[in-house]
Amino acid sequence: MSTSPLPYKLIATDLDGTLLRSDDTVSARTRDALAAVTAAGAAHIVVTGRSVAWTRHILDDLGYEGLAVCGQGAQVYHAGEHRLLTSVTLDRQLAGIALAKIEAEVGPLALAASRDGIDGDVLVGPGYVVQEGPLPVVPFDDLAELWAAPLNKVYVQHPGLSDDALAQVAQESAGGLVDVVMAGAGVVELLPLGLSKATGLSLAARRLKVTPAETIAFGDMPNDIPMFGWAAYGVAMANAHASLKAVADEITTSHDDDGIAVVLERMLTSV
Numbered sequence: 001m002s003t004s005p006l007p008y009k010l011i012a013t014d015l016d017g018t019l020l021r022s023d024d025t026v027s028a029r030t031r032d033a034l035a036a037v038t039a040a041g042a043a044h045i046v047v048t049g050r051s052v053a054w055t056r057h058i059l060d061d062l063g064y065e066g067l068a069v070c071g072q073g074a075q076v077y078h079a080g081e082h083r084l085l086t087s088v089t090l091d092r093q094l095a096g097i098a099l100a101k102i103e104a105e106v107g108p109l110a111l112a113a114s115r116d117g118i119d120g121d122v123l124v125g126p127g128y129v130v131q132e133g134p135l136p137v138v139p140f141d142d143l144a145e146l147w148a149a150p151l152n153k154v155y156v157q158h159p160g161l162s163d164d165a166l167a168q169v170a171q172e173s174a175g176g177l178v179d180v181v182m183a184g185a186g187v188v189e190l191l192p193l194g195l196s197k198a199t200g201l202s203l204a205a206r207r208l209k210v211t212p213a214e215t216i217a218f219g220d221m222p223n224d225i226p227m228f229g230w231a232a233y234g235v236a237m238a239n240a241h242a243s244l245k246a247v248a249d250e251i252t253t254s255h256d257d258d259g260i261a262v263v264l265e266r267m268l269t270s271v
Helices: 028-039 056-062 092-106 163-174 197-208 222-230 259-270
Strands: 010-013 043-047 067-070 075-078 083-087 110-115 122-124 151-157 178-184 187-192 215-219 233-236
Touching (some): 043 197, 067 197, 075 197, 083 197, 092 163, 092 178, 092 187, 151 163, 163 178, 178 222, 197 215, 197 222, 215 259, 222 233
Parallel strands (some): 010 043, 043 067
Antiparallel strands (some): 067 075, 075 083, 110 122, 110 151, 178 187
């Protein structure tokens, strides 16, 4: 890491609802602000719930060549080298028990899962609603297919419960077996126990020789709470979930109104 006159040496940004606007693009203003802080000696790191397979095209489009934390902290990926540096997988037996415990409380769930690896498929089962867009998925009908290869996470949906309610029931009934996060609309995930964005960010920061005290983090969802807890300063977007706003040091404008750029430009003018 080069010496930076900025108050923070590491800028950690979530992707969806944070760095990306509603149309899945990054504004010119935000690109310019990130370029300016990196030119001033800071590092930008993407920290996303998306798997590498669902993140690579965005990083390539940005011309991003640094480290990225993907899969809710499970994967540390070197974008410039297109190489997976670390990966944590879900214990499939424990995940199966966890699902059974949750379904015993709320009835059948619609399921999806993210397979491990740089090209890991996202499997989608019957009834699971995927956000419209260009992200590739592989449908499955037989539950055995879900467990056939190593996974980073399992996604769950319920036909009647809200995301927050489902996440709460999942945590209460299976929280000793897996970690549960709500990462976006319709996105409740079961993760390896103890895994979070903070886990992956700490690994990546160690490689960059940067400490939590030198880190500012931006996010919008409950899965960003551990990252805010790890970083010295947490900035929630105006569109963020109430639980993240409650623990944020600052609330900026929305992802559609250049919320990241607003804060970074202020940092640059204060130098």
